[in-house]
Amino acid sequence: MKTVILLLTFAALALCADDFCYKDTQRACSPTSSKLVTGVPNCNAKYGAIDKLQSSLQKYTNELLYRSFDFLLMSTFYGNYIKNRPGFEKLYRTYSDSLWNDGIELIKYIETRGGTMDFSNIPNNILNLENDGSESKPSPKPNWELNEYTSLAKALDLEKELAEDIFKIHLDADSLKPGQHDAEVVHHIEEEFVSKHRDAIRKLSGYTYDLGKLLDTPDASLAVYMFDEFLQNDKY
Secondary structure, three states, X not given: OHHHHHHHHHHHHHHHOOOHHHHHHHHHHOOOOXXXXXXXXXXXOOOOOHHHHHHHHHHHHHHHHHHHHHHHHHHHHHHOOOXXXXXXXXXXXXXXXXXXXXXXXXXXXXXHOOXXXXXXXXXXXXXXXXXXXXXXXXXXXXXXXXXXXXXXXXXXXXXXXXXXXXXXXXXXXXXXXXXXXXXXXXXXXXXXXXXXXXXXXXXXXXXXXXXXXXXXXXXXXXXXXXXXXXXXOOOO
């Protein structure tokens, strides 16, 4: 009995559903339609809750691209002749390239869902804005010229921030509120981001812990040098 009721309910919903694109084409092709009627605005790739989630996806895309440049700055700092840490340079360049590629792929995904990318839609944490409860104000500019130990800690914080921000979008997309649930966005986030950030956080946390232990030895300089060698040769 319950099965019959559910089937009847779904059938009723299907009959009540608005064929927006179909109506647009009918109106546009009608010989009696006004000349003011132009185009078929509802014949697009949008469905689900992409309109409500698009802004958050745009912000996250910009965050990925900006953080890619942050990692690139750290990589460049360790690649100069003074620091000469090719292992750290390689590590941060790898994260920079990965975030850049993720940003490009997310742009493609937004457009696949019928949306558009807005590069001016930048989150406050990228704009260096602090909220003290009354109004936002600029925070101090970040410094990327860090020593080896603090740079790993900073990299770990950045990856955790990216993971938390994508979790928020996942929570919104998985909402049961009418017009906000989007299973496809949930699936895409889980496939493309969740496990990737998990692995990055695990690796960076391990690097930070181990280097901290190595620094607490009589010959810390040699320990850092050997640690960099391991990073460079992918032996860590």
